[in-house]
Amino acid sequence: MGRLEGKVAFITGAARGQGRAHAVRLAEEGAAIVAVDICEQIPTVFYPMATKEDLDETVALVEAAGGRIVARVADVRDRAALEAAHEAGVREFGHVDTVLPNAGIMPVINEGEQRQAWFDGIDTLLTGVWQTVEVCLPSMIERDRGGSILITSSAAGLSSIGLNTLPGQAAYSAAKHGVVGLMRLYASQLAKHSIRVNTVHPTGVDTPMVANAAYGEFVERFPEIAGSPNYQNPMPVPLIEPVDVSNALVYLASDEARYVTGVTFPVDAGYLNR
Template identity: 45%
Template sequence: MSHHRIGNFQGKVAFITGAAKGQGYASAIAFAEEGADIIAFDLGKKISYPAYNNAQSSDLLKLKETVEALGRKIVIVEGDVRNEADIEKALRLGLSEFSSIDILFSNAGIAAYGYSDELTEEQWDSMLDINLKGSWLVSKHVIKQMKKQQSGVIIYNSSIAGLRGMNRMSHYSASKFALVGLAKSQAIELAPYGIRVVSLHPTGVNTPMNDGLAQLEGTTVEEIAVRSAGNLLPVPWIETEDVTNALLYIASDKARFMTGNQFILDAGLLTR
C-alpha cells in the first residue's frame, strides 16, 4: 500500500489541460498530493508552432506513474484542445472512471514572439485557437458536468500579459486578455450553480516554455525573463510550486467567495 496523506481534496477530481509539462504537470502532482484524482489532457506530441513545443506521450506516462505512486487515480488522455471530439473523449473516459469533475485547470497554452505586422495568419490563429478557443471548448464540456453537480471551480491560466501589453507578443497578450473576459462572463453565468471561475496571472515561471522561448530568440533564459518581466522582487521568475500553491488555495473552500476575479502572482511586476 502506498502511503498518502489525506489532503483538502480527498474525493475530488481535477481536470488539467497541458498536463505533460510545466505548470500543468506540477499542478497534477500537487492536487494528487492533496488527495485529488486526476484527468490529465495533453497533445503529447510536437506541434508546428511554436517550434519549441515538444511534449511527449512519455511525459504523460511519467505523470501517471507519479500520481499512482501517491495512491491516487489518474486518467491520461492525448488530444488537442482545439478538437471538440478529443475533449468529449476526455470527458467520457474521465467520467467513466470518476463520478465528478470538481476542478478545471485550463492550462494548455503556447507563447511566441513576433511583431504584429510580421505575424502570419497561421501564427495568429494557432495562438488564439490554442490559448482561447481551446480554453472555451474544454470549459464548455466541463461546465455541463459541473452544472449537474451544482458545484465546481474553473481556473484559467492567463498571464501578466492578460493584464498589460507585451512587446512582440500581441497575439499572446490578446489571447490572455481574452481569457479574463471569458472568466468574468462565465462567473456571471455560473454563479447560480455554485460554480466559481477565476483567472490566474503569473509572471514568468521556471518551466520548459522559458527554455523554448530562449531557444527561439537565440538568447539566455535569464535574458528572456528580464525582457518579458522585470519583476519588482529580485527574482527572474517564480517556480511551479508558487503557481500550485495559488491553485490549491483558489480551488479550495478557503476561497469560496472568490469568483470572476484575477488572481495575480507577479512578484510585483504589474506595480512597476
C-alpha cells in the same frame, strides 16, 4: 485528509510544466486527476512540445504522490477529443468538479514568420479554454454540487509591458487578456450554480516554454524587449517555479475559497505592481 479530498480535476496541458505541477500538487491534496495534453508538435511553436512519454511521466508522478489519474492525448482545439477525455474521467471517477484550462503555447517569436502563428495562438490559448470549459460544464451543472474553474492566464493578461506585436506574442497577449473576459462572463452566469470561476496570472515560470535555447536566442535578438527592466520582476527572482502557481490553485480550488469568484489572482513576484 487533504484539502481537495473527493474532488476531481480536469487539467489540460498536463504532460509537463505548470500542468504537471498542478496535477501532482492537487493529487497530493486528495484530488483525482484527469490529465490531457496534445503530445504533438504544433509547427509554429518554436520549442519542442510535450510528448506521450512526458504525459506518462506525469501519470507516474501523480501515482507516486498517492493520487489516482486518467490521462488522455487530446488537443484543446479538438472538441471531440476533449469530450472523449472528459467522458473517460467521468467513467473512472464519477464526476469532474474542478477544471483547469492550462494548455498553453508560445507560437513563433521570430520576425518574419508566417501569420499562422496568430491563429494557432488564439485557437489554443483562447478557443481551447472556451472549449475545455464548455465540455466540462454541463455535467457540473447537472450534478448540482458546485465546482471551480481556474483558467491559466498570465501577467501578460493584465499588462502587455514587455511583449511585442510579432504574430506569436501578439496572439499570446490577446488570448491571455481574452480569457479574463471569459472568466468574468462565466463567473457571473455560473454563480447561481455555486460554480466559481477565476483566473491566475503568473509572471515568467521556469517551464520548457521559456527555459529553452530558442527563447535564449530571442532574448539575444531583441534585448530591448526581453532584456528591458519592464520584463523583470521587482522581487529578486527571474522565474518562479511551477509549484508556486500550483499552490495558489490548491487554495482557489479548495473550500477555503468557497466564496472567491470573478477574481484575477496574480502570482507574479510583484510584476504587475510597479
